[in-house]
Amino acid sequence: MQTASRTLDAREIQKWDDEADVVVVGLGCAGACAAIEAVDAGAEVLVLERAGGGGGTSAMSGGVIYLGGGTPVQEKCGFDDSPDEMFEYLMAACGPGPDEAKLRLFCERSVEHYHWLVDQGVPFKAKFYPEPGMEPPTDDGLIFSGSEDAWPFDRIARPAPRGHKAQAEGAAGGFLMQRLLAAVDRVGARVRANVRASALVVEPDGRVVGVAASEQRERRAFRARCGVVLTAGGFVRDREMLRRYAPALLACNMPLGCDGDDGCGIRMGMAAGADAVRMEAASISLPLYPPKRLMKGILVNRHGQRFLNEDAYYGRSGEFALLRQEGRVHLIIDDATYVRNHAGMEISAVGESVEELEREIGLPEASLQQTVELYNRNARRGSDPVFHKSPDYLTPLEHPPYGAIDCSTERAIYAVFTLGGLRTRTSGEVLTPDGDPIPGLYAAGRTTSGLAAQGYSSGLSLADASFFGRAAGRAAAGA
Numbered sequence: 074m075q076t077a078s079r080t081l082d083a084r085e086i087q088k089w090d091d092e093a094d095v096v097v098v099g100l101g102c103a104g105a106c107a108a109i110e111a112v113d114a115g116a117e118v119l120v121l122e123r124a125g126g127g128g129g130t131s132a133m134s135g136g137v138i139y140l141g142g143g144t145p146v147q148e149k150c151g152f153d154d155s156p157d158e159m160f161e162y163l164m165a166a167c168g169p170g171p172d173e174a175k176l177r178l179f180c181e182r183s184v185e186h187y188h189w190l191v192d193q194g195v196p197f198k199a200k201f202y203p204e205p206g207m208e209p210p211t212d213d214g215l216i217f218s219g220s221e222d223a224w225p226f227d228r229i230a231r232p233a234p235r236g237h238k239a240q241a242e243g244a245a246g247g248f249l250m251q252r253l254l255a256a257v258d259r260v261g262a263r264v265r266a267n268v269r270a271s272a273l274v275v276e277p278d279g280r281v282v283g284v285a286a287s288e289q290r291e292r293r294a295f296r297a298r299c300g301v302v303l304t305a306g307g308f309v310r311d312r313e314m315l316r317r318y319a320p321a322l323l324a325c326n327m328p329l330g331c332d333g334d335d336g337c338g339i340r341m342g343m344a345a346g347a348d349a350v351r352m353e354a355a356s357i358s359l360p361l362y363p364p365k366r367l368m369k370g371i372l373v374n375r376h377g378q379r380f381l382n383e384d385a386y387y388g389r390s391g392e393f394a395l396l397r398q399e400g401r402v403h404l405i406i407d408d409a410t411y412v413r414n415h416a417g418m419e420i421s422a423v424g425e426s427v428e429e430l431e432r433e434i435g436l437p438e439a440s441l442q443q444t445v446e447l448y449n450r451n452a453r454r455g456s457d458p459v460f461h462k463s464p465d466y467l468t469p470l471e472h473p474p475y476g477a478i479d480c481s482t483e484r485a486i487y488a489v490f491t492l493g494g495l496r497t498r499t500s501g502e503v504l505t506p507d508g509d510p511i512p513g514l515y516a517a518g519r520t521t522s523g524l525a526a527q528g529y530s531s532g533l534s535l536a537d538a539s540f541f542g543r544a545a546g547r548a549a550a551g552a
């Protein structure tokens with residue numbers, strides 16, 4: 074862990090190497106949106122980026138942005154949505170204990186945010202892609218990217234797809250960032266690449282007035298006349314921080330993040346007295362689908378028991394499997410339901426009977442047999458009174474041979490990134506544990522705790538990075 078456990082006293086700075094009204098640390102999605110809005114609010118902006126250029130994890134992403142409440146894409150694809158339905162879903166799905174003020178504002182302004190993204194040169198094709206899960210291989214612009222149409226959420230809010238993918242085939246994060254970086258350039262924000270921020274510069278009264286950094290091994294100091302915005306990503310690539318704050322993630326084999334996700338932005342904020350919240354939270358994807366047809370199988374824990382409706386978003390299955398079942402889970406299917414998993418998760422055990430499969434994978438005697446017997450009995454009637462899986466995915470498992478896909482952390486893909494970080498207001502102002510704003514300090518994206526307190530739906534990270542990045546840029550500019 075590279076520490077940023079202290080701040081630098083402004084009185085120690087002999088000379089500033091550069092200055093601007095607003096200094097943004099990190100040029101991913103949050104940093105780009107902060108920079109664009111700060112310039113728009115009349116500020117001179119300097120962006121510091123530790124890599125050779127902007128992009129960050131945002132450029133590696135699928136480019137799916139969670140938007141709704143009646144966007145033009147939703148309307149053209151024939152889906153009814155409203156800010157209230159979106160809010161009800163997110164309040165239920167992002168918990169426990171999501172930030173209600175952030176969710177409310179985000180839902181109310183989601184359509185406006187859609188138009189802002191389009192104005193920055195990020196197009197979305199008004200075509201619905203029916204297979205949920207990962208970003209579509211096509212350039213289609215709309216998918217179900219969470220558990221909106223699965224129990225219990227389908228009873229809480231009217232289901233609507235809200236995953237909006239920037240219009241490019243397959244993973245669209247590179248395209249999204251190309252367009253946002255072009256907008257940063259167009260508005261005239263200055264970018265200094267290969268500059269690694271290491272500490273905040275603070276006046277004796279606690280006001281943040283600049284950033285200490287290194288550039289080609291030289292020490293640098295950058296003055297921020299109005300404010301500093303920390304948008305330096307999360308901490309999934311820092312094992313020491315994971316050990317301290319989110320140890321369950323250490324078992325996961327696919328950290329979703331660039332080198333910059335080392336928690337530096339969070340530690341810089343904490344050193345200046347910021348509160349860090351929900352540091353254990355993470356997006357935990359267990360990509361059991363696509364194809365979603367595989368969800369006709371059942372997920373069982375080490376006691377041979379089901380633990381959720383399998384048609385839920387795979388981020389919910391991953392979260393439940395890792396955090397509630399210690400990552401010891403199998404997907405059970407039969408010959409009629411089996412289909413090849415797109416992420417390459419293979420059958421690991423086969424049995425001519427459920428009893429044989431149960432023995433093969435080492436489950437307690439009769440446990441899986443009872444589970445399958447009960448599941449089949451109800452599935453024949455088209456119901457799932459225990460976990461309420463949709464009838465679309467309810468089929469009795471009765472066609473041998475039976476198979477199991479080992480979804481343990483040792484064998485399956487657990488793709489994770491952190492969701493915890495600095496506590497901020499909707500304006501991006503960074504707060505102390507007492508809830509007071511730290512003068513001159515703002516943050517957004519994975520450096521903060523954003524829309525998803527724990528429960529995640531795909532697209533929420535880029536959504537809050539872009540939406541609250543904009544807010545932080547405006548606030549730092551004094552708008």
Ligand SMILES: Cc1cc2nc3c(=O)[nH]c(=O)nc-3n(C[C@H](O)[C@H](O)[C@H](O)COP(=O)(O)OP(=O)(O)OC[C@H]3O[C@@H](n4cnc5c(N)ncnc54)[C@H](O)[C@@H]3O)c2cc1C
Nearest residue numbers: 099101103123129130131134135137270333518519532535
């Ligand atoms: C394969 C993959 C697919 C994904 N798909 C999606 C998706 O479809 N939708 C979605 O919402 N999320 C997705 N995610 C997650 C999402 O990409 C990230 O959570 C999000 O991009 C974070 O944005 P950010 O602006 O906070 O951070 P980043 O985009 O990582 O930007 C942070 C920037 O700060 C820089 N930086 C770090 N430290 C310093 C420092 N000390 N000094 C200067 N600069 C620094 C970094 O180099 C980086 O450029 C995906 C992630 C991956 C890896």
